[in-house]
Amino acid sequence: MNYKIHRGTQEIGGSCVELWTENTRILLDFGMPLVEKDGSEFNFKKYEKLDSVELISKGVLPNIKGLYKNEDPEVDAIIITHPHADHYGFLDYIHEDIPVYMGEATHKLIELSNIFLPQNINLENVCYYKKDEPFKVGDINITPYGMDHSAFDAYALLVEADGKRLFYSGDFRSHGRKGNVFQRFLNNPPKNIDHLLMEGTTIGRGKQISRTEVDIENEMYEKFKEPGKLNLVYASGQNIDRIVSIYKACKKAKKTLVMDVYVANIMKTLSEFASLPHPSSRFKDIKVCFPYFTGKRLKRQNREDLMYKFKSYKVTRQEIDQDPSKYVMIVRGSMQKELDLMENIDGGNFIYSMWEGYLKKKNTKEFVEHMENDKAFNTSIIHTSGHADIQALQELAEAVDPKFIVPIHTFDGDKYKDIFKGQILELKDGEEVSL
Numbered sequence: 443m444n445y446k447i448h449r450g451t452q453e454i455g456g457s458c459v460e461l462w463t464e465n466t467r468i469l470l471d472f473g474m475p476l477v478e479k480d481g482s483e484f485n486f487k488k489y490e491k492l493d494s495v496e497l498i499s500k501g502v503l504p505n506i507k508g509l510y511k512n513e514d515p516e517v518d519a520i521i522i523t524h525p526h527a528d529h530y531g532f533l534d535y536i537h538e539d540i541p542v543y544m545g546e547a548t549h550k551l552i553e554l555s556n557i558f559l560p561q562n563i564n565l566e567n568v569c570y571y572k573k574d575e576p577f578k579v580g581d582i583n584i585t586p587y588g589m590d591h592s593a594f595d596a597y598a599l600l601v602e603a604d605g606k607r608l609f610y611s612g613d614f615r616s617h618g619r620k621g622n623v624f625q626r627f628l629n630n631p632p633k634n635i636d637h638l639l640m641e642g643t644t645i646g647r648g649k650q651i652s653r654t655e656v657d658i659e660n661e662m663y664e665k666f667k668e669p670g671k672l673n674l675v676y677a678s679g680q681n682i683d684r685i686v687s688i689y690k691a692c693k694k695a696k697k698t699l700v701m702d703v704y705v706a707n708i709m710k711t712l713s714e715f716a717s718l719p720h721p722s723s724r725f726k727d728i729k730v731c732f733p734y735f736t737g738k739r740l741k742r743q744n745r746e747d748l749m750y751k752f753k754s755y756k757v758t759r760q761e762i763d764q765d766p767s768k769y770v771m772i773v774r775g776s777m778q779k780e781l782d783l784m785e786n787i788d789g790g791n792f793i794y795s796m797w798e799g800y801l802k803k804k805n806t807k808e809f810v811e812h813m814e815n816d817k818a819f820n821t822s823i824i825h826t827s828g829h830a831d832i833q834a835l836q837e838l839a840e841a842v843d844p845k846f847i848v849p850i851h852t853f854d855g856d857k858y859k860d861i862f863k864g865q866i867l868e869l870k871d872g873e874e875v876s877l
């Protein structure tokens with residue numbers, strides 16, 4: 443078995459591992475970078491007009507023979523670990539005959555992102571895998587392990603071929619709502635692993651223990667119960683654990699949760715895969731709002747059905763404005779227009795519930811400052827990372843006990859040797875390894 447990490451040995455995002463035997467060639471993840479080579483934010487807009495040949499020459503796409511649309515396919519499959527764009531974001535460039543394996547919910551989320559977000563990834567040949575159910579691509583055997591992560595439907599992968607075993611952690615944590623999944627993993631880890639490719643997103647952030655999603659829920663509740671205030675929560679519509687935390691805090695504070703039609707569609711779709719709060723007759727304390735820009739986008743795509751299906755759960759701007767303290771609203775910058783039209787909401791709580799790094803982004807910054815300065819909202823940050831803290835990384839590494847730990851999805855590969863017992867194999871992007 444041979445492999446090569448195309449991107450991720452010295453950075454977070456753009457994960458892609460090519461793995462091959464004499465007869466079979468696969469990719470684990472095919473993500474879009476989060477940073478440029480100089481460390482600045484990766485902005486896909488700069489590149490979207492270029493074709494794959496130009497993008498390879500600029501070092502944006504990895505140089506992999508038989509992967510892209512303009513050539514004969516020589517890659518047997520691509521395996522996607524979870525629905526974050528830094529793991530799947532370049533799939534639109536691949537040859538349409540190459541099978542792409544992923545969880546079914548991951549596929550549903552990619553399709554919703556195509557509609558609601560500025561992304562368009564058309565997949566012709568999708569195969570679904572399930573946790574704990576091994577599948578074969580040529581002479582490579584793959585077993586998905588369900589993991590706790592801020593993305594729904596996240597997996598680690600055990601890859602076996604030529605009598606060797608590699609374990610790719612994907613992105614994971616232990617302090618989310620599926621913390622029990624992580625504990626079960628520790629009790630029954632894969633054995634005899636030659637190489638463990640393990641993410642290390644948080645290593646540079648120091649040794650502190652992450653707060654759990656339940657801690658987040660409790661902190662939100664303390665805010666929500668303050669009398670006489672509208673509570674706005676700025677959170678990712680695809681961070682399902684977080685939406686659940688917000689809902690639970692909301693329920694405890696006896697308020698109604700307002701989600702926009704984008705979040706409503708996500709929760710409704712994913713409720714087929716897990717028991718999740720979503721707009722329905724079962725959850726009378728969840729209402730749906732229909733922001734102007736989202737409506738326009740759906741109209742343009744002839745997908746108004748995605749709005750109409752929630753019309754019985756509609757709450758109007760005027761209703762919220764009449765009694766703001768009854769509501770908790772999940773918001774984004776594109777909803778500023780609606781918020782500005784409400785006259786009665788000033789002085790509420792604005793809870794920022796995403797990675798603090800995004801606060802530096804122009805649009806986010808302007809939205810937060812507008813709510814603070816022009817609407818007198820009180821901002822607080824209530825968030826916990828989607829990634830394992832150092833203790834959880836150590837627990838996973840000790841449980842798997844591999845011959846080598848290989849840093850991936852990290853800016854701090856050089857620190858692995860100080861943190862983990864056992865041998866560390868620090869690779870460079872594109873370096874070939876034979877097991």
Ligand SMILES: [Zn+2]
Binds near residue numbers: 528529
């Ligand atoms: Zn990632």
Ligand SMILES: [Zn+2]
Binds near residue numbers: 524593613
């Ligand atoms: Zn992720």
